[in-house]
Amino acid sequence: MHPSVARLTGILPPHPGAGDPVDWDEAAARWGTRFPLDYRDFVSTYGGGSINASFAIGLPLKVAAPPGGPLGFEELTEDGHALLDPDADGNLPPLHGRISWATDCSAGHAFWDTADPDPDKWTTLVLDRYGDWTAYDxxxxxxxxxxxxxxxxxxxxxxxxxDRPVFLNWREERRLRGAGITPWPGL
Structure with a gap:
């Protein structure tokens, strides 16, 4: 397991049965790039889902249909792109080399800066709901x-x-809702 994902499991323990199988060759063909090892290990350990129903982490390929399926990178990236200001002709600026992997309850989006050909060197960019970028190394x-x-x-x-971060994989959240259980009591 990637050391950063191992640290994360100490802070945010995955629930039993979390994790999603992804055909990484198909994902690379779809997106034209491989994905970082830490992300692939995250998906194997946690899968697509959310932290405290406030921070949703997506998957590169659709694995289930709505309602209740995980967000896909296409949807995340398009929604994030819509936060940018259009030019005088109404066109949005291009998002060359940026893929959104998560969104939060305030419409912020976490992207990868994919400029480096080595995905394990990709850094994180956050696009806030006002269209401003912040880079994290x-x-x-x-x-x-x-x-x-x-x-x-x-x-x-x-x-x-x-104080109480909880990650629920999309399947577990769907299962709980189907059983009439509120997945996020008290949050």
């Missing part, structure tokens, strides 16, 4: 560790209680 798992521990400054995305 870390990958996905280190970003989540810093986000959950307050170790990143400025605070990158919408706040929730870091």
């Amino acid at each position: 870390c990958g996905m798992a280190d970003f989540l560790v810093g986000f959950l521990t307050g170790g990143i400054s400025p605070q990158p995305m919408g706040m929730f209680s870091r």
Whole structure:
């Protein structure tokens, strides 16, 4: 397991049965690039889902249909792109080399800066709901560790209680809702 994902499991333990199988060759063919090892290990350990129903982490390929399926990178990237200001002709600026992997309850989006050909060197960019970018010199798992521990400054995305972070994989959240159980009591 990637060391950053191992640190994350100490802060945000995955529930039994979490994790999603992804055909990484198909994902690379779809997106034209491989994905970082920390992200692939995150998906194997946690899968797509959310932290405290406030921070949703997506998958590169659709694995289930709505309602209740995980967000896909296409949807995340398009929604993030819509936060940018259009030019005089109404066209949005291009998002060359940026893929959104997460969104929060305040409409912020976490992207990878994919400029480096080595995905394990990709850094995180946060696009806030006002269309402003903030760069973080870390990958996905280190970003989540810093986000959950307050170790990143400025605070990158919408706040929730870091005292009790809980990650639910999309299948577990769907199962709980189907059983009439509120997946996020008291949050």
